[in-house]
Amino acid sequence: MAIEIHIPTALRQYADQNSTFEVGAGEVHAALNELTTRFPKLRPHLFTEDGKLRNFVNVFLNDENIRHLSGDELKLKDGDSISIVPAVAGGR
Amino acid sequence: MLNPDLSTIDLSLAEFERYSRHLIMPEVGVEGQKRLKAASVLIIGTGGLGSPLSMYLAAAGIGRMGLVDFDVVDTTNLQRQIAHTTADVGRPKLESATETIRAINPHVQVDGYETLIDSSNAMEIIEPYDIVIDGTDNFPTRYLVNDACVLLGKPNVYGSIFRFEGQASVFDATQGPCYRCLYPEPPPPGLVPSCAEGGVLGILPGIIGIIQATECIKIILGKGNTLVGRFLVFSALEMKFRELKLRKDPACPICGENPSITGLIDYQQFCGLDRGGKTSDLLDPSERISVAELHERLRNGRKPALVDVREPHELQISRLDNDYEIPLGNLETHIHELDRDQELVVYCRSGERSAKAVKFLKEAGFSNVRNLVGGILAWANEVDPEMPKY
Numbered sequence: 001m002a003i004e005i006h007i008p009t010a011l012r013q014y015a016d017q018n019s020t021f022e023v024g025a026g027e028v029h030a031a032l033n034e035l036t037t038r039f040p041k042l043r044p045h046l047f048t049e050d051g052k053l054r055n056f057v058n059v060f061l062n063d064e065n066i067r068h069l070s071g072d073e074l075k076l077k078d079g080d081s082i083s084i085v086p087a088v089a090g091g092r
Numbered sequence: 093m094l095n096p097d098l099s100t101i102d103l104s105l106a107e108f109e110r111y112s113r114h115l116i117m118p119e120v121g122v123e124g125q126k127r128l129k130a131a132s133v134l135i136i137g138t139g140g141l142g143s144p145l146s147m148y149l150a151a152a153g154i155g156r157m158g159l160v161d162f163d164v165v166d167t168t169n170l171q172r173q174i175a176h177t178t179a180d181v182g183r184p185k186l187e188s189a190t191e192t193i194r195a196i197n198p199h200v201q202v203d204g205y206e207t208l209i210d211s212s213n214a215m216e217i218i219e220p221y222d223i224v225i226d227g228t229d230n231f232p233t234r235y236l237v238n239d240a241c242v243l244l245g246k247p248n249v250y251g252s253i254f255r256f257e258g259q260a261s262v263f264d265a266t267q268g269p270c271y272r273c274l275y276p277e278p279p280p281p282g283l284v285p286s287c288a289e290g291g292v293l294g295i296l297p298g299i300i301g302i303i304q305a306t307e308c309i310k311i312i313l314g315k316g317n318t319l320v321g322r323f324l325v326f327s328a329l330e331m332k333f334r335e336l337k338l339r340k341d342p343a344c345p346i347c348g349e350n351p352s353i354t355g356l357i358d359y360q361q362f363c364g365l366d367r368g369g370k371t372s373d374l375l376d377p378s379e380r381i382s383v384a385e386l387h388e389r390l391r392n393g394r395k396p397a398l399v400d401v402r403e404p405h406e407l408q409i410s411r412l413d414n415d416y417e418i419p420l421g422n423l424e425t426h427i428h429e430l431d432r433d434q435e436l437v438v439y440c441r442s443g444e445r446s447a448k449a450v451k452f453l454k455e456a457g458f459s460n461v462r463n464l465v466g467g468i469l470a471w472a473n474e475v476d477p478e479m480p481k482y
Contacts, residue, residue: 006334008257009254009255009256009257010254010255010257010290013421014421019329019330054279055275055276055277056275056277056278056279058274058275060336063334063335063336063337064336064337065336065337065338065339068339083325083334083336085259085323085325085336086279087231087275087278087279088252088253088254088257088259089228089229089230089231089234089252089278090140090229090252090253090254090290090292091137091139091140091141091142091226091227091228091229091251091252091253091297092137092139092140092141092163092169092173092227092228092229092297
């Protein structure tokens, strides 16, 4: 099973400039753990010290925000994609 | 959908001809064109996003456009801010954008606000308009615009950009989520680079700005499905749009069931910025060195060790005689490469990133370290006019 995590431009500097990363995990949080184990510098940008997702970052499983999902809804199946979407302010 | 009184709105002969390609579309027609003429739109920021979207909205025949900007046109703006031309460098953006809009369509009424929008004036500026379009470039103003729109019940057409990536949505708390439902808090200052630090592909604000203009027109016409409750993420490199669902947060501090924010707050403080907001302003005078002093030191053969904390691609544009080249983000892991007994002068493009580096090195126990005030830009301006600026 292959699940793709989309890494946004603003965070690629902490992930060796990768724009996507393939994980084998079967659940969203395990997948994010796999990602931040591979790229430890990414972890503080996604999670607080006690492991909570930061308030200025959202993670979507396909098109649903994982903050609104629980239990089985967080399980991954082949072809799912995970998007990390940080707050971005640029406009000028 | 807006519900203007169209009985008082007439199109002139000149307007009938100008808008003929709209008038023959069933989705617009004479009624839709009158709706556009009756509408008022406030555009906050006339930069990357504000330029293209204000030009297209003017061409489309929006009756009244308010523009908010206090900035002056700079040469580095011209790569993307197409409302301003080479001849406008040094002029207020409000002036040049107003001229551009009037040249495109003299039927549009343009009202300018040459001011920094903040908690003291935002409600007053926004209140008279039907729709607000956010084309700003910083978190304090983004949260300010969101909150004022929620409190006044106005739709906020949102767009933001970074390098090759853009985001767009419509935040309308009367029927869907607001920006705070998605991001309750901003990132700490300095964590996410700005366009000035990180760069932006020149056409990207064109794409995102035109999406914002499209949404604005759809809201006015009451046609189609707007981006309320949807978040578009665009990647120019992949040429892909991803669409994400947004939900209203019942616990949202401003649009939720029991709001804790009932008026505008101090957004500089909320975003963790001191007034002024710059690390370089907080350094002690003993932690700073001017380009003139550094120049003098180099000529006397008393060169301090130069630490360049810019990114590798920036070094290709210009550089001094560097002793160390360590991007700010790598400083922590490469700190052991620096000699604590050496006199260090840290620099970057404008002196902000290097100020953060100086603060970090001081806290790590380095005693003899100073920030080059104004960075390599100041060096190019004051010492070496042949050096390219960026």
